[in-house]
Amino acid sequence: MNYQPFTKLLQPRGLFGSSDSNFTCSRPKPDEHGDLLSIGITFKSLMTYITTAALGLTTISALFLIWKHLHRYTTPKEQRQNVRIIAMPVFFSIISLLSIMFYVDSIYFKPLIDVYESFCVAALFLLxxxxxxxxxxxxxxxxxxxxxxxxxxxxxxxxxxxWFNRTWITVLQFPLTKTLSCIVEISTQAAGVFCANSLSPRYAHIWLLLIDMFIIGGAVSAVIKFYIRLKKEINPKHHPLAKLLAFKGVVFFQFFQEIIFGFLNGKIFQPSRTMTYDDIYYGIPMMLTALEAMLFSFAFHFAFRSREYHAENRPDAHRLSTWRAILDALNLSDIVHSVILAFHLFLTKNSPNGFNNPAPRRQRTSELDDMSREPLTDSRWPESATPVPETHGHMAVGAQQYGIVRGYGNEREELSTGYGYDKYRAGYLGIDGTNSRDPSPSRLAQKPRDMV
Structure with a gap:
């Protein structure tokens, strides 16, 4: 049997099936410098200056928006995810600048971008x-x-x-598996067995690519599907579509850029006297990454605005101090816990929060019925409290029992903030109204209180 066709498949090849005998794995070349440009500096120096300026503008833009969130830190579970995503362009710009300044080490810096991106994908989903x-x-x-x-x-x-369990697994496995993939890529780069411009099975590139496509990948698309399905349940004031487009734009440009430079490398872009191979293959893509990050950091001011968390919009919320807000945003325990739950869910088939039975506790319904038959002067209520209007007693007490409102009469205040969650709670309690955020009596079901 002739095995020649099969052995040819295992020979080193470029990304586009180019041949093998003279094949060279793409790696940065140390101490290679182009001639000076007409402005008196090298092309690498020019890219360094442009990237540094982009990093400065990106940092100012991102820190200003982050400061506004930290100064209005009234909803930690939401705002910590916002802060993490807002910081992403700054991280991308820092890695870009380091990659241009140190071409030889750029192969170890670049995978870190994918790791931070994976945590931001998880943050957007949790948001x-x-x-x-x-x-x-x-x-x-x-x-x-x-x-x-x-x-x-x-x-x-x-x-x-x-479906929610599968989505949770698909998204929340991403930070851990991508981190492990990054460690493998950096290790194989150091060992000389990773070749970015080869799909030969003798190099780690093809295996990591396949793992990323069929095992790790799918997290971004899962977030998109989650949004498309539940977008009507999300309050429009959160601008969920703008958040998705702004985040997806950064990811899309990174993916599109890698394809373009991989496809055109050696075809259209050729080294010249003033522009080296490293300038083309490693410098220009990272400079473009920094410029893209700068533009999207400006767009984040609309998509991830902080106005909705202002005290005047959330008068009943407690604002954390700025230092406590910083510590809360830097604390990744919620993402770590969510990743652990994802693997726990994968192994045990439980719901994301560990409950096997999705039904609410039935004894609360009986407690609600019992409370509706008791006088409002019962010892469980403070004597100084404003009485609940008798015509709305049952549902007002029920709303309080389930945590939607706190207080009595006109002094009731909102606790929950989820838009779809509020609508769900409203239907579950029998509250008449399309928006359970409004605690006014007109939103409560007209059910007379049973006589004692």
Missing amino acids: YVEYVCPEEEMRPKYFNDLENKDKKGNIIPGGSLK
């Missing part, structure tokens, strides 16, 4: 989950009651809890 259903113990019930349909529009029995 959307907070918008939909902020209270963790209610999520199994919420998604179990959420209607599930196939691609043809047919209703799938059993609700959407399994």
